[in-house]
Amino acid sequence: MNKLPYEDQLKELEKLAPELIKKEKKEKKVALPELPDAERGKVVTRFPPEPNGYLHIGHAKAAIIDHEYARMYDGKFILRFDDTNPENEDIIFYDAQREDLRWLGIEWDHEYNTSDNLGRHYQFALQLINQGNAYVCTCHPEEIRKNRFRGIECKCRKRDVDENKELWERMQSDLPQGKAILRLKGNMKSENTAMRDPTLFRIVEAEHPIHGDNYRVWPTYDFAGAVEDSIGGVTHPFRTKEYELRDEVYFYILDKLGLRKPYLMEFSRLDIEGMPVSKRLIKPLIEEGKVEGYDDIRLPTLRALKRRGIQPEAIKQFVLSQGISKVESKITFDQIEAINRKIIDPVAKRYFFVSNPVKVIVENAPEIEKDLKLHPTEDIGYRRIKTKNIFYISKDDANKYKVKDKVRLKDLYNIEITRVNNVIHSKFIGKELIPGVDKIQWVTDEHVETLILKPNPLFKNGKYNEKSLERIRGYAETAVKSVNIGGILQFERFGFVKIEKKEKEKIIGVFIHK
RNA sequence: GCUCCCGUGGUGUAGUCCGGCCAAUCAUUCCGGCCUUUCGAGCCGAAGACCCGGGUUCAAAUCCCGGCGGGAGCACCA
Numbered sequence: 001m002n003k004l005p006y007e008d009q010l011k012e013l014e015k016l017a018p019e020l021i022k023k024e025k026k027e028k029k030v031a032l033p034e035l036p037d038a039e040r041g042k043v044v045t046r047f048p049p050e051p052n053g054y055l056h057i058g059h060a061k062a063a064i065i066d067h068e069y070a071r072m073y074d075g076k077f078i079l080r081f082d083d084t085n086p087e088n089e090d091i092i093f094y095d096a097q098r099e100d101l102r103w104l105g106i107e108w109d110h111e112y113n114t115s116d117n118l119g120r121h122y123q124f125a126l127q128l129i130n131q132g133n134a135y136v137c138t139c140h141p142e143e144i145r146k147n148r149f150r151g152i153e154c155k156c157r158k159r160d161v162d163e164n165k166e167l168w169e170r171m172q173s174d175l176p177q178g179k180a181i182l183r184l185k186g187n188m189k190s191e192n193t194a195m196r197d198p199t200l201f202r203i204v205e206a207e208h209p210i211h212g213d214n215y216r217v218w219p220t221y222d223f224a225g226a227v228e229d230s231i232g233g234v235t236h237p238f239r240t241k242e243y244e245l246r247d248e249v250y251f252y253i254l255d256k257l258g259l260r261k262p263y264l265m266e267f268s269r270l271d272i273e274g275m276p277v278s279k280r281l282i283k284p285l286i287e288e289g290k291v292e293g294y295d296d297i298r299l300p301t302l303r304a305l306k307r308r309g310i311q312p313e314a315i316k317q318f319v320l321s322q323g324i325s326k327v328e329s330k331i332t333f334d335q336i337e338a339i340n341r342k343i344i345d346p347v348a349k350r351y352f353f354v355s356n357p358v359k360v361i362v363e364n365a366p367e368i369e370k371d372l373k374l375h376p377t378e379d380i381g382y383r384r385i386k387t388k389n390i391f392y393i394s395k396d397d398a399n400k401y402k403v404k405d406k407v408r409l410k411d412l413y414n415i416e417i418t419r420v421n422n423v424i425h426s427k428f429i430g431k432e433l434i435p436g437v438d439k440i441q442w443v444t445d446e447h448v449e450t451l452i453l454k455p456n457p458l459f460k461n462g463k464y465n466e467k468s469l470e471r472i473r474g475y476a477e478t479a480v481k482s483v484n485i486g487g488i489l490q491f492e493r494f495g496f497v498k499i500e501k502k503e504k505e506k507i508i509g510v511f512i513h514k
Numbered sequence: 515g516c517u518c519c520c521g522u523g524g525u526g527u528a529g530u531c532c533g534g535c536c537a538a539u540c541a542u543u544c545c546g547g548c549c550u551u552u553c554g555a556g557c558c559g560a561a562g563a564c565c566c567g568g569g570u571u572c573a574a575a576u577c578c579c580g581g582c583g584g585g586a587g588c589a590c591c592a
Contacts, residue, residue, distance in 0.1 A: 033528095050592055085591065141590065149516090149588065181590050191517055193588035202590035221592045245518055245587050268520080268585090321541070323527065327520060328585050335526060338542055345555050352552095376550070410551055439551055492552040514554075 032068055032320060035236055037263050043075030044235045047101075048082040048114075048225070051093035051209075055100040057300040057315065058240075058277045061270045064319040065238055067106045078232060079108040083115045083210065084224045091209035100302040104312045114224050115211055117231075121219045124227055124257055125182060125201060129164045133256045134200055136167035137183045148196045153188045157197070171217050177203040184222075186252065194245045195252070198222050226250040230259040237262050240269045241326055267324040273332050274457025274465070275300040281459075290464060297510055298458040298468050308455065309488055309498035309512035314340035333457075337513040344488050344496055344512070349374040351383070351483075352410075352441040353450060353491035355474035356395035360442070362415050363427040365389035372411050383479035387412060390445045392475050397440045398424060410439040410492070441492050447475035452497060454511035472511070480507060488512065 035043065045066040049059055070077035079101070083089045094113075101108070128134035137144065137156040147154055159167070171180050182201040190196055200223040203216050219227075226249075229237045244266050254261050276282060277300055285291045295303035305315065318336050350373070371382035391409065401407055401417050406429065408414045414434055419425035454470040476491065480499075483489055487499045496512040 048592090052592085082592070088591070137590095145589075178590070183590095193517070196588080199590050204590085218590095220590075225592085239592095241519065242586050243592090266519090273525095321527070325520090325527080327522095327527090329526060331526060332543090335542060341554075348554090350552075350554085376552075377555070408551070412551090433551065441552075490552085490554065492554075494552085496554080 032065065032072065032323065035069055035073065035263075038069075038073050038236065041074050042235065043070060043073035044078065044233050045070045045075065046078040046080050046229065046232060046234045046237060047106075047108075048080045048228070049097050050082045050085070050088065051097060052085075052088040052090065053093060053279055054294045054301045054303055055097050056277050056302060057272065057275075057305065058270045059100075060104055060302060060315055061267075061319045061322065062238060062240070063101060063104065063106055064316050065267070065324060067108075068316075068320065069236060070109075075235075076109045076233075077106075078234065079111040080228060080232065081111075081113045081115075082221070082224065082228075083113050083208070084218050084221070086204050086206040086208035086211075086218065089209050094209075103302060103306060104315065112232075113210060114219075114228050115208060115215075117228065118211070118215055118219075120231070121201075121224065121227060122217075125168065125219075125223075126165070128184070128200070128253075128256060129168055129182075130161060131256060132161060133185050134182055135159050135164050135185055136171065136180050137197075138167070138180045141178065147188070148193060151189045151196060153197075156183075157185065157188075171201070171203055175203060177205045177216075179203070182217075184249070184253065186249070190248075192245055192248050194222075194249050198246075198249050200253075222246055222249050223253060226253045227257070227259070229262050229264075230254050230257075234262050236265065238265050238267060238324070241266045241328075242269070265324070266326060268326050268328050270319075270322070271328070271330050272300055273330050274459050275333065276459060285458075285464065291458070297453060298455040307498075307500070308510055309344070309496065310336060310340050311343050314343055334513075341496070341513060345490075346375075346378050347380070348488050348490040348496055349380060349483070350376065350490050350492050351477055351480050352443055353452075353474055353476040353480075353494050353497075354392050354394035354397075354441060354443055355452075355472050355494070357392035357443070357475045358395050358398040359423040360391040360393055360398075360415070361423055361425050362389045362391065363418070363425070365428050366413070368412065370411075383477070385444070385477065385479070386446070387444050391442045392444075392447065393424075393440055393442050394474065397438075400438075406434060406437050408434065408437050408439045409442045412442070441494075443475045443477045446478050448478055448481055449506045450474055450476040450480070451506065451508045452511050453500075453508070470511075476507060 047063040047066045049055065067077050081094060125134065135157055137154060139154050139156060167180060168182060180203065181199045183197045184200050186195040186197045188196045199220050201217050201219050204218045205216055207213055247264060250264060251261055282299065286293055291298060294301050295307050297304055297308045314336060317339050365388060367388055369384065369386045371384050374381045374383060403417050403420060405417045406414055413431040414429045414437060415426040416429045417424060417426050452472040454472055456468045456470060457465055458468045459465055483499050485499055485502060488496060490496050495514045497509040498512055499507060499509050501508040
């Protein structure tokens with residue numbers, strides 16, 4: 001078999017096991033490109049979130065890529081909480097983020113907090129000071145900013161090692177926040193402004209969620225990130241493009257410290273049209289009550305996506321299809337929807353739902369009791385319905401028909417419209433399918449009131465979209481009551497819906513997508 | 515202002531490092547058709563792109579130069 005040319009092998013395979021070919025195609029599509037300098041079993045990646053909020057789709061991209069590469073090479077994947085700014089971190093987010101990751105289907109081989117390593121960071125700081133590669137700067141922040149912009153060195157840069165050591169000690173004890181920082185002795189004339197003596201450590205008085213007030217001097221991202229990647233054994237760290245200018249700092253620090261240099265890579269940020277990821281934009285909307293919270297179905301947080309019925313697998317496939325390029329793109333949500341639809345379509349039970357119901361009375365209506373399939377192609381069972389002479393159809397459908405029009409109540413029988421006022425009067429005209437006649441969904445007198453929340457883009461033209469949340473009211477067939485909370489179904493010709501809440505006489509669902 | 519990154523159909527991506535097999539991949543959207551007791555899924559078909567201008571070369575999406583456009587950085591946030 002293997003001696004045959006590839007084409008012939010494929011043909012043979014198609015005869016023997018066609019499903020294998022399809023699978024092969026699918027997997028090919030979602031595979032990430034090979035990693036440079038990667039050896040099977042030796043790749044180590046890491047996902048380093050700051051525990052300062054709920055994870056969103058942007059984090060998911062990073063986490064999935066990191067995780068996927070580790071698995072691809074039978075390597076190791078580390079979850080590292082980059083909790084080096086006590087002012088921002090909150091204990092609840094360590095757990096919340098773990099939960100979000102698990103939902104995504106990501107497991108990690110090792111977990112730790114950067115804050116647990118502060119002792120080592122101090123040692124490295126001291127090493128830099130002793131080597132003359134770092135100095136304590138006591139200039140005013142504004143002054144530092146200006147000098148950096150102009151490329152001018154300040155007087156602090158000339159301090160000798162002993163004085164720096166003494167000030168470094170005093171940073172740990174009595175120097176107030178904002179009065180002193182430890183800076184890397186880079187190059188104030190460098191074209192890369194990131195190299196103009198970046199801050200390595202600063203004083204933060206705030207209480208840390210894990211370490212309380214044990215420490216008051218905290219490393220910055222530049223320092224902690226580089227050091228942790230290196231001593232953590234990470235071989236292929238990824239980060240988003242906006243850090244690119246900091247690569248030089250990253251390697252410079254490791255170089256001066258004599259530490260191993262990982263293969264650092266960057267990719268573009270994920271930007272979804274109408275779905276802001278930034279807390280700066282979201283927080284005010286929550287405070288003003290315009291969105292419910294961080295799980296509001298219009299948001300791109302993982303919690304919102306979950307609530308909205310987006311499957312973790314869809315997010316994964318989507319992220320992998322995006323790859324690791326540096327091209328900035330504004331993706332539209334329908335790409336995620338398309339993937340999600342393919343996943344849920346085969347398992348979503350079909351039911352009838354009519355929005356803005358209009359009553360239909362049928363003359364000579366036969367009383368019928370029958371079973372309707374829960375899925376047109378998959379064998380997932382039936383639901384039983386009973387009909388008399390009263391029906392409801394959606395207003396959108398009702399508006400289309402006039403007297404003498406023939407319509408088929410789907411899966412039931414045909415009617416002809418006889419009179420239209422507040423209600424539609426009609427008569428039974430037979431059970432045989434009539435070619436070319438519209439088939440519409442309906443519910444009977446026995447139905448359940450249903451409210452569907454439908455998310456639309458939160459922002460339009462950069463402004464809050466007042467119509468970002470639609471509420472669609474209607475009736476669903478009673479069988480829907482048996483669907484569990486969290487269950488995903490399809491209201492035929494309406495769209496996929498996730499059941500969110502079941503009250504006594506009312507069901508609330510979330511519109512997933514068409 | 516300076517520096518860096520990016521620029522492939524409507525959208526997203528592959529290809530760009532190591533020029534030819536690229537009259538350019540795949541997906542999505544849109545359009546047409548088939549199928550279907552859903553306007554979903556599936557199937558078939560169609561349309562649609564290498565930012566612009568020079569240069570190098572037998573040959574450029576790919577290399578070089580210059581524009582233009584977009585993004586990022588110039589934090590004691592990450």
